[in-house]
Amino acid sequence: MVDTLLRLQEEWGMPPISAEVADVLRKVPRHVFVPEVSLEDAYATDYAPPVQRTGDGLITSSMSAVRVQAMMLDQAGLGPGMRVLEIGSGGYNAALISELVGVGGEVTTIDIDPEVSDRARRYLDEAGYKDVRVVTGDAEYGVEAFAPYDRIIVTVRAWDLPPAWTAQLTDHGRLVTPMRLRGVSRTVGFDRVGDHLASRPDHHLTVFVPMQGAGAHEERGxxxxxxxxxxxxxxxxxxxxxxxxxxxxxxxxxxxxxxxxxxxxxxxxxxxxxxxxxxxxxxxxxxxxxxxxxxxxxxxxxxxxxxxxxxxxxxxxxxxxxxxxxxxxxxxxxxxxxxxxxxxxxxxxxHDGSMARIEVWPSGTPDADLPTNRVRVLDKPHTRTVLAWP
CATH class of the missing domain: 3.30.310 (TATA-Binding Protein)
Incomplete structure (x- = not known):
């Protein structure tokens, strides 16, 4: 799986995944967390095995494709001793995070669906990651009991970013999240800068299942x-x-x-x-x-x-x-x-093809306090998202 991923990234002209992420991908047994699929599917680089479906077959939870997981882990820049919150549980990604932060780190993973969180707990134990905390709850409010976090990694698509996520980051923390920007999906790594978030220059096009609970947003066509x-x-x-x-x-x-x-x-x-x-x-x-x-x-x-x-x-x-x-x-x-x-x-x-700079400010921030080079401001209940280019 890892060798295939590295080869495809080279063929596509993409930056290779870091050696640290490649090492933990080789170590954590992915098939343990999706026993219902074949080994071939479990270790495919671009397949997202479904974990939970509604009665009519709609996928509400899935294990992200390993290509996307590797990309997001590198966006997060995880290191030994970090305290990490994962939003959206499957178990496997939390195990990867646990390996990256080491014995001195802490990993908490939360999911709104008790069947999904129970499943994550069961397979984490089976794979030997008993120290990972598994919480059932609405991630709109984060997990304040174990905050602040050096990193928050969101594995569901967020239409808006709730205030709790920024508030529960350390002063120099980082949030990695898929988000919806005027119909376009991007997975963005944000650094906390005071009361707002500023993107790092490495966001990517991805597809995730949408958030449930208080942060749910139905996009009506x-x-x-x-x-x-x-x-x-x-x-x-x-x-x-x-x-x-x-x-x-x-x-x-x-x-x-x-x-x-x-x-x-x-x-x-x-x-x-x-x-x-x-x-x-x-x-x-x-x-x-x-x-x-x-x-x-x-x-x-x-x-x-x-x-x-x-x-x-x-x-x-x-x-x-x-x-x-x-x-x-x-x-x-x-x-x-x-x-x-x-x-x-x-x-x-x-234009030179450079990435957009994306900044997320609290709702109610006056226009005068937003970046002057902004191209568009997207107003949502919790936030004002600014899109700008160099």
Whole structure:
């Protein structure tokens, strides 16, 4: 598993996992924590074995793919003697953390589902990690009894960051969490800076199951075409019938001569810089046989315009593994949406490709106290999240 992971990271041009994380991945028996799957699946680098499902089959808890776990452990920068809180239990990741912090460290893992936490306790004991604390409770409030923590690692997707997580960090603590930023998912390593959090330059595109409990947030989509096409994150009323008609009508293609680079970073750039923005989700069979021909792979950021018009990002091969970004325009004002989208893409092309700086401030923080180079501020009940670029 570890050798495969290292080889794939080299092939993909990604930074290799640290020697410390590679060592503990080789040591902790992953299959003990998912006995219901085959050894092949347990040790696959990009498979997230389901742990808990609802009655209708929806996955509510899973063991993260080892590639993602390794990345997050390196983001956390764990060391001997640290006190760590893990939010979202499976057992295996807590065992990895326990190995990294050593006998002088402390590991607490919490899950809202008693079946999941009981399972984690059982398999941690079986694997020899009896010192890991397992707590059943709502992680919206952290685990104050064992705070402060040098590190908090969140293994569920957070729509908002509750105040308890920052409050329970040490003054120089670090929080690693998946979060939702205008429809874009990123796993971000934050350092605590006084009363707010500032991102480190190594956040990544990932997918996690959403939080349950007080921090749960249901993202309601707008059904455009049954279960085939849906729009998420639109911040203005949408004329669904007009949008559906636009997608079934003629389209115009625009190819501004921009090469497709850093696609995951471009998602967040678009989300921050486009005003009339949403995410388009398209069923697999509609991708190649859409109402007006092939659509971009889902989900994809789109730019909206009046009269149900929309611009959708796409790409085409240039050969040698290179791609050009294009924009498909639908509807009577589709060209306006496409021009707005192209302006965003050209600004990206002029940019150096560096990561966004993400800062999370308490709700109620005055605009005057936020960074002056901000591109967009996302206001949520607990926080004001600032997106900026160098």
């Amino acid at each position: 707008i059904a455009v075409q049954g279960d085939d096409i849906a729009l998420y994150g639109a911040e203005e009323p949408v004329d669904v019938a007009a949008l559906r008609n636009s997608l079934h009508g003629p389209r115009k293609e625009f190819w501004p001569g921009i090469e497709f680079t850093y696609p995951d970073r471009l998602h967040l750039w678009t989300a921050a810089h486009a005003d009339r923005y949403a995410m388009l989700h398209v069923a697999g069979d509609v991708l190649e046989h859409g109402p007006s021909g092939p659509l971009a792979r889902q989900p994809v950021p789109v730019v909206l315009a009046d009269d149900g018009s929309v611009a959708v990002r796409t790409k085409r091969s240039l050969g040698d593994g290179r791609f050009e970004i294009g924009v498909f325009a639908y509807g009577p004002r589709g060209q306006d949406a496409a021009q707005n989208y192209i302006d965003v893409l050209r600004a990206w092309d002029r």
